[in-house]
Amino acid sequence: MSVSIIIPILNEENIIERLINNLKVLKGDFEVIFSDGGSTDKTLSIIKETSNYKIVHSERGRAKQLNRGALESKYNILLFLHADSIIETNVIIKIEKFIEKGSKSGCLKIKFDSKKILMGICGFFSNLRVKFRNIAFGDQGIFIEKDLFISIGMFDDIALMEDYKLSIKLKKLYPIKYIDSYIISSSRRFEKNGIIKTIICMQKLQHMFRKGYDIGKIADIYNNMK
DSSP states (O other): OOEEEEEEESSOTTTHHHHHHHHHTOOSSEEEEEEESOOOSSHHHHHHHHOOOEEEEOOSSHHHHHHHHHHTOOSSEEEEOOTTOEEOTTHHHHHHHHHHTTOOEEEEEEEESOOOHHHHHHHHHHHHHHHHHOOOOGGGOOEEEHHHHHHTTSSOOOSSOHHHHHHHHHHTTSOOEEEEEEEEEOOHHHHHHOHHHHHHHHHHHHHHHHTTOOHHHHHHHHHTOO
């Protein structure tokens, strides 16, 4: 049993080498696929110069890029990562053991790369959301069996919250649970736009999504947060 790590990228030259260095020390059997949405900076050259990881090209859009990477994968466990995340060295082994016990999907426990108390609280409640509601977002390192992923229609090609929609789909079949391994995710959006303001805005957008508001409108609000 092996894992395909799928990473959507778009102009990540400032952070991509840190992720590559992290991937190089992982234990276990895995492949890495970077799904590029049209980078115009040095991202692709950095990947080629510092690793032998696979690069595939996709239309821009996180769902499109994730689905493209998944279809190009050779293993039956998919781990979706953001380019600004860092994972523990034994996470592949833990995911494999989790799947071997009969689970079909899951995620990691999240911590943010910030020492601010509010970000610690945000991570705590993100993990509680997984525990009690089985809802995970992309910065929590969602993983799933490839056959199941394809059978439920992969990520919906929507402008935002494709990860939320996937969690909702899985709740009826194999609810997402976290494993005992941490992912360190970036707090840059929270700190750029104001932590409390961003948390409130995200809760509002999730509520709008559940109520069936137009996803384009939700994405506009998200992208224009200041």
